[in-house]
Amino acid sequence: MLGYPSVHLAGLGARDSLRLEAGLCLYGHDLDDSITPAEAGLSWTIGKRRRVEGGFLGADRILSQLKGGVARRRVGLIIEGAPAREIYNSSDELIGKVTSGGPSPTLNKNIAMGYVKSGYHKSGTLLKVKVRNKLQDAKVVKMPFVPSRYHK
Template identity: 70%
Template sequence: MAEFAGYSMPIQYTQGIPDSHKWVRSKAGLFDVGHMVQMKFRGPKVTAFLESITPSDLNSLAPFSSTLSVLLNTNGGIVDDLIITKHSETEYYVVTNAGCREKDLAYLKSHLENWKGVEWELLDGRGLIALQGPFAADVLNIHTTADLTPLKFGQSAYLTVAGVECHVARGGYTGEDGFEISIKEEKTVQVTESILGSSPDVRLAGLGARDSLRLEAGMCLYGHDLDETTTPVEASLAWVIGKRRRAEGGFPGSSTILQQLREGPARRRVGLVVKEAPARGMAPRNRISPAQKEQQY
């Protein structure tokens, strides 16, 4: 266990990070991601509000469909990345990063001051677990009578899981098939224990494996691959900018971002294929003495 964003979080279990990583790639791992910030936005102008702080085309998003997006500052830098799920034209479910919680809440509060009639509900205390891996659907099928087949990646639904109504989104941040299950606070332990006790193919996995899995899949981690000095174009996330938004602009930093789309950025996040263990972001560099340096050359 380790402290992260004010929470005591499981980094690894007895199985260890490498074995958990391989288990999720071959079977199913269950992650506690209850530290993530869950919230809802409601109101007749809610789509316009969310489009005023992100570059996504939410008008074209179908009900109970999700998209990765980014909160932007006036320079086009990424304040945080987030998942936006559209429930209807007047309601959205949004998940942001725990490490950016205080910054994000202040950002949202300041922008909401100019939007009357948009209701913002912070879902503090609500549980969130991520069931990830090629066996995830088989495991979840044990606990719900719903047919999961029509639920495609990036879609969500309210389903009964282990006798409890949950918000179930097909997706995740490991590069595998899976589901993120949002649960009422008082029922979180019940649902989690039911899933864990139902199949030998599912095991608990910690945040260490979640990090190595997302890294292998080429997915960004805020504070490592993204920050407030990085635009979506520089981050190789230009695909989150909707076609209509590219034509109309109107989001923070749009002049900078649209210019980069036209002319190309001066820098861009890329992926590297390496033969051995990769160096993590902000890893300490090996220092050599002047004598070693002279000998080296």
């Protein structure tokens, strides 16, 4: 109990479910050197001066994406059934992949984050995910999955 009566030890599973429910990215899963802030929905991390002046690593690609759009986008999914890895549209065409997923203890549903082709990223879009060679229903939802309740 670490000397505090209301604090208990928690493992990586607890960290991952809390991170996922909050819609936070994990480097190596949801982010890597091939994913830009524009694709990940993290454009807010690029300051106004940097957007105007550029001059940072990857500026040409990122600034052109901010102006012209991206080919893929990070989305949140609520999945009917077990967590999955591949994302399909209603025509069973592969359109993306799941980068993080698992059960949400708060929502009592399976949730996931992943990247899909632009055009399939809007909240409410019905998609499918492949689990053990079977397609299951999934729905794009806004993140965070569980709204924060802290005071700013």
